[in-house]
Amino acid sequence: MSTVIRLTWGLADQAVSSMTNFAVGVVVARALGPVEFGVFSLAWVTYTVVLNISRGLSTDPLVVRFSGAATARWGVAVSRSAATALQVGVAAGALCVGVGLILGATVGGSVGPAFVGLGIVLPALMLQDSWRFAFFAAGLGRRAFANDMVRGIALLPLMVLAALDGRMLAFLLAWGASAAVAAGYGWWQTGLRPAWAGTRTWLRDHRELGPRYLVENVSISGATQLRAYGLGAIAGLADVGAVRGAELLLGPFLAVLMGLSLVAVPEASRMLRRGSKHLLSFCRWLGGIQAGASLLWGVALLVLVNDDIGRLVLGDVWPPASELIVPVTLDVAFAGLMNGAAAGVRALGAARRSLRAQLITAGAYLSAGLAGAALGGAAGSAWGVAIALGLGAAAWWWQLAVGLAEYVPQSEVPVESTTK
Numbered sequence: 001m002s003t004v005i006r007l008t009w010g011l012a013d014q015a016v017s018s019m020t021n022f023a024v025g026v027v028v029a030r031a032l033g034p035v036e037f038g039v040f041s042l043a044w045v046t047y048t049v050v051l052n053i054s055r056g057l058s059t060d061p062l063v064v065r066f067s068g069a070a071t072a073r074w075g076v077a078v079s080r081s082a083a084t085a086l087q088v089g090v091a092a093g094a095l096c097v098g099v100g101l102i103l104g105a106t107v108g109g110s111v112g113p114a115f116v117g118l119g120i121v122l123p124a125l126m127l128q129d130s131w132r133f134a135f136f137a138a139g140l141g142r143r144a145f146a147n148d149m150v151r152g153i154a155l156l157p158l159m160v161l162a163a164l165d166g167r168m169l170a171f172l173l174a175w176g177a178s179a180a181v182a183a184g185y186g187w188w189q190t191g192l193r194p195a196w197a198g199t200r201t202w203l204r205d206h207r208e209l210g211p212r213y214l215v216e217n218v219s220i221s222g223a224t225q226l227r228a229y230g231l232g233a234i235a236g237l238a239d240v241g242a243v244r245g246a247e248l249l250l251g252p253f254l255a256v257l258m259g260l261s262l263v264a265v266p267e268a269s270r271m272l273r274r275g276s277k278h279l280l281s282f283c284r285w286l287g288g289i290q291a292g293a294s295l296l297w298g299v300a301l302l303v304l305v306n307d308d309i310g311r312l313v314l315g316d317v318w319p320p321a322s323e324l325i326v327p328v329t330l331d332v333a334f335a336g337l338m339n340g341a342a343a344g345v346r347a348l349g350a351a352r353r354s355l356r357a358q359l360i361t362a363g364a365y366l367s368a369g370l371a372g373a374a375l376g377g378a379a380g381s382a383w384g385v386a387i388a389l390g391l392g393a394a395a396w397w398w399q400l401a402v403g404l405a406e407y408v409p410q411s412e413v414p415v416e417s418t419t420k
Contacts, residue, residue, distance in 0.1 A: 009141025009142050009144070013132065017132075020148065020155055023155070025044075025244070026313055027159055027171070028168075028171050029314050029315055032168065033316055034237075034238040034316055034317050034320070035238055035241065036110060036168060037245070038237030038238055038239070038240040038244075039110050039111055040114065041228060041240050041243070041244035042229065042232065043115060043172065045221075045224050045228045046096065046115070046118060047122070048224060048225070049218060049224075050126070051125070051126070051129060052217035052220070053088055053218055054085045054089065054126045054130070055085075055129070055213075056213035056214035056217040057084050057210045057213070057214050058085040059085065059129070059133035059134070059137075061081070061202075061206035061213065062081045062133060062137050063136065063266050063269075064265060064346060065206070066137050067138075067139075067265070067266035071138075074137065074138055075192055076198075077202075078190060078192055079193065079194060079195035080199065080201060081134065082192070083195050083199045083202070084199045085130035086126060086127045086130070086196075087196075087199055089122040089125065092126075093120065093122035093123055096122065097116050097120065098119075099119075100114065100118070100119060101116060103115060113168055114168050114169070116169065118172055120173065121172060121173060121177070122176075124177075124179040124180035127179075127183040127186070128179045128182045131147055131186030135147070143189055146189070147182050147185055150181060151178045151181060152178075154177070154181040155174065155175070158174035158177050158178055159171070159174050209349070209351050212352065212354070213355075215358075216354055219361075219362035219363075220365065223362040223363075223369075226370075227365065227366055227370060228243070230373060231243065231370075231377075231378065234370070234377075235378060239320070239377050239378035241317055241320075242317065242321050242323075243321075243381065245317040245321030245324075246321040246325060247328060248314065249322075249328075250298070250328060264340075264342075265346045265347060267343075268283065268344055268346065271347070272347045272348065276407055279344055279348075280404060282343075282344075283340045283341055286339065286343060287337045287340020287341060287397075289336075290335075290339055291334070291337045294329060294333040294335075294336050295333050297332075298325060298330075298333075301325050302325055307319075310322055320378060323378075323379060324378060324379060327379070327383045327385070327386045328382055331385055334389035335389060337393040337396075337397070338361070338389070338393045341396035345357065345396065345399055348400075357396045357399040360391070360392060360395040361388070361389070361391070361392030364391045365389065367388070368384035368387055368388040369385045369388065370384075371384055
């Protein structure tokens with residue numbers, strides 16, 4: 001029952017978080033149109049890259065090693081992990097601001113201001129995300145839910161002000177300001193502050209996990225970013241907006257998928273303590289349920305959402321986005337299968353195996369996504385990604401099977417005698 005409760009809180013939290021992002025995407029799509037929404041999408045995928053850098057170095061080691069840990073150990077770990085996430089946000093934010101200023105001075109248009117705005121809000125976004133993972137590592141999903149509720153409430157008046165302004169920069173600042181409010185609330189919830197000087201200790205203590213998780217996370221998010229940039233260069237920014245629009249249509253289900261992924265590794269770690277068979281069963285159920293549910297959601301979109309409803313949600317982005325529902329649904333289904341296996345590989349602490357699977361997935365994703373873009377624009381890229389993620393799912397499940405075969409329970413590891 002406790003596992004079900006924790007999973008439920010994970011779903012509830014991610015529902016709030018994803019619906020917040022969904023609302024931002026819908027408002028921006030309707031307010032700015034296909035091309036400007038494509039620019040916003042470039043900023044979005046850049047944010048996801050930074051987010052995955054932060055998670056690889058800070059919160060991924062936290063959930064692997066401190067899920068269910070004693071309060072004192074958890075508190076020290078969270079302070080150091082949060083500081084690491086914050087410093088990633090500051091460094092990446094400074095880089096984005098610099099790039100944005102250069103682009104604004106040399107290229108013009110809205111791309112430069114978009115990256116300046118993103119750079120300003122990245123520190124708050126990274127810190128707020130780190131608090132969420134800290135709560136899930138401690139089995140306190142209700143606190144993560146409360147934190148995201150605060151962010152959602154803060155976002156409402158900020159988005160109204162941004163809509164009155166009407167510029168890309170205003171929307172990005174509103175999105176980030178709501179994260180800053182929630183980050184401050186997370187500070188109050190935990191009673192902890194980021195231990196700025198503890199980052200070096202954190203990175204050193206988890207050097208066998210952090211760098212591998214960093215490469216693993218950045219490989220797929222970097223491939224996503226390069227695919228978006230490549231699609232924009234090959235087919236145009238409107239096609240980038242079409243892909244993002246189709247992904248927004250899957251937004252409510254992605255809330256379920258990402259909510260389960262938030263608690264998947266901590267729960268998989270708990271299952272592993274009960275035995276490898278329990279872990280494998282958990283991963284199968286997790287991956288199968290996510291894949292099946294995503295397919296049902298895609299069918300519902302095709303059957304129930306007509307042009308009038310679609311235009312009401314996405315405006316002029318709807319026509320090209322609606323043509324991508326089938327391949328994007330398959331993308332999400334295969335991602336769900338991968339999440340099931342990935343939770344198991346992470347719980348095993350098999351960083352080399354998870355890195356191998358992720359590099360295979362990222363390489364296939366980028367290659368197929370760009371090849372598809374060259375052959376068929378947004379539709380070709382979406383179908384290429386679907387094929388690539390199918391191959392990626394197979395790679396993840398293979399690595400889980402091998403990792404389980406190699407796994408030796410801690411209780412069976414021989415202890416070296418200290419006597420002669």
